[in-house]
Amino acid sequence: MLICMKPSSKQISDLQERISRARTKRNLSCADLAKMARVHASQVSRICAGDFKTFSSNVVEICKVLKVKVPRLEEEEDMDTEWAKAHASLRRIWDETPEGAAAIRRVLDAIADLHDKDDARRTPSTQ
Incomplete structure (x- = not known):
């Protein structure tokens, strides 16, 4: 990703x-x-x-x-308020490098993995 x-x-x-x-x-x-x-x-x-x-x-x-600056992009006007806040936080921490993007991706993937494990524990087994 x-x-x-x-x-x-x-x-x-x-x-x-x-x-x-x-x-x-x-x-x-x-x-x-x-x-x-x-x-x-x-x-x-x-x-x-x-x-x-x-x-x-x-x-x-x-x-x-x-040494060419990549322009910042404006938020989408119809973006959900909470997603817009998350998006703004993401942009604040990204240093606009591929390495920075990869680090953010790893952190987000780790959070998603934790979320998936929590969901699996809460869902009763169908076996």
């Missing part, structure tokens, strides 16, 4: 332009950037062309190498 944020088409276009300018300024080929970001060259080429729909860990890693 990756923590992926879905940007608008304008945000994708703006980010693609900033990635392109940063790559040109540093005189990096897609192959060079792929090695530096540890992202497959085909993915780098696709991301540099603006052909992506989420701010995935690959997009974040490329931006990190190029």
Whole structure:
């Protein structure tokens, strides 16, 4: 599970332009950037062309190498209030790195595993 944020088409276009300018300024080929970001060259080429729909860990890693800031996304207006609070807490603790996303995922998976075990103990056996 990756923590992926879905940007608008304008945000994708703006980010693609900033990635392109940063790559040109540093005189990096897609192959060079792929090695530096540890992202497959085909993915780098696709991301540099603006052909992506989420701010995935690959997009974040490329931006990190190029020192391009990934834009923050606005909360959905029709989001449940409690989910919006949980989402805001999640965004506060994420450092916008793939490693940070992986750490958050591990913590959330551990909580889900505990929740599943509690549910199993409360449910009477049907055997």
